[in-house]
Amino acid sequence: MADFVITTFDWVPETPRGYVRDIRLRWALEEAGLPYRVEGTPFADRRDAHFSRQPFGQVPWLTHGDTSIFESGAILLYLAERSAALMPPDPAGRNNVIEWLFAGLNSVEMASVPWSIFKFSGDDEETPGRSNLNAFLASRLHHMEQVLAEREWLAGDFSVADIVMVDALRLVDRFGELAPHKASRDYIARGTARPAFRKAHADQMAFYEAADARRDA
Amino acid sequence: MADFVITTFDWVPETPRGYVRDIRLRWALEEAGLPYRVEGTPFADRRDAHFSRQPFGQVPWLTHGDTSIFESGAILLYLAERSAALMPPDPAGRNNVIEWLFAGLNSVEMASVPWSIFKFSGDDEETPGRSNLNAFLASRLHHMEQVLAEREWLAGDFSVADIVMVDALRLVDRFGELAPHKASRDYIARGTARPAFRKAHADQMAFYEAADARRDA
CATH class of the missing domain: 3.40.30.10 (Glutaredoxin)
Structure with a gap:
């Protein structure tokens, strides 16, 4: 190869x-x-x-x-x-990894990356759109916390979906936004401890x- | 089935x-x-x-x-x-569709959906973060215009990648933001004319x- x-x-x-x-x-x-x-x-x-x-x-x-x-x-x-x-070859396991791969990118990162643009800009002005963007991210983080409170990795064993989700949440954590979300912080710690x-x-x-x-x- | x-x-x-x-x-x-x-x-x-x-x-x-x-x-x-x-079965064609599927979601829509949150909020205040978010979208639209000036569909024949990209750009066009981008507007017109x-x-x-x-x- x-x-x-x-x-x-x-x-x-x-x-x-x-x-x-x-x-x-x-x-x-x-x-x-x-x-x-x-x-x-x-x-x-x-x-x-x-x-x-x-x-x-x-x-x-x-x-x-x-x-x-x-x-x-x-x-x-x-x-x-x-x-x-990175992904099990059986159809059910594969589907599960792929849906979570897209979830990391499109449900979490679609909120967190734009939010980070404001944070990197030092911009904390709460205009109406910004409030709605913050609420968009907060909702995603809330639901991820529920999910991560009940499982070690997103889709069975560690997979490529966790690579994306850990990395996406790591950026949120960089700005302290995961302080109230212990399961999410523990998940990041598990992921980033991997050799x-x-x-x-x-x-x-x-x-x-x-x-x-x-x-x- | x-x-x-x-x-x-x-x-x-x-x-x-x-x-x-x-x-x-x-x-x-x-x-x-x-x-x-x-x-x-x-x-x-x-x-x-x-x-x-x-x-x-x-x-x-x-x-x-x-x-x-x-x-x-x-x-x-x-x-x-x-x-x-929706996608050719050969490996090269499949890879090409998949990269453009992710591009629609993660390079274009990651900018356009958050931007639309501000537009739907009636929020046009140009704070520093907002300027950077607008520039993020403008860059993506500029590069898509270059791509679409040279091809009918993103990855060979019409594919699932076009479904995502047309729909993503359609939202941008709803707010008039594609006025200077004729190839992108023509592409949306081609996509939305399909039965x-x-x-x-x-x-x-x-x-x-x-x-x-x-x-x-």
């Missing part, structure tokens, strides 16, 4: 470090024990070669032999179909420290 | 009509020519039976024999795996008109 190649930005500012989307792919590949390497694409100067792989100028994308895929959700599904450590996450996170941080060193040289 | 059953809210206010997420499932099932029926779950009083099917208290969910799935993205993928009218969309939309509108009639009786 050909190696998997993750392409991510060759450098990013301090704020997103530890949260760049390639961490989900690194984490999945570590869980699966699949061979991979990581390459950089310019952060500052995004050219046609980048847009031809990722039409929004974002990262990551994955190459695997002749295959090139963008969207971390699509890539995680692609990897999950190649490792029982595969720890290695993925350390490797992403080291990747950008090396980029700093090159810029300073 | 068992019939597919879509469960959606038994009634909704005027504003979301024509945009309730079940429209994506109706549309896909019409394109595929698969047999289905639509059932209602209470909008006003969401109980345990609802949360056991959809943990966020949202709609739709799909039942198909012994299978019950939530998240419209996951359901669309489930349907696409059962119809070449399967027209039937799905008319059926959803009729479903809620029948609900009004029951409430008035």
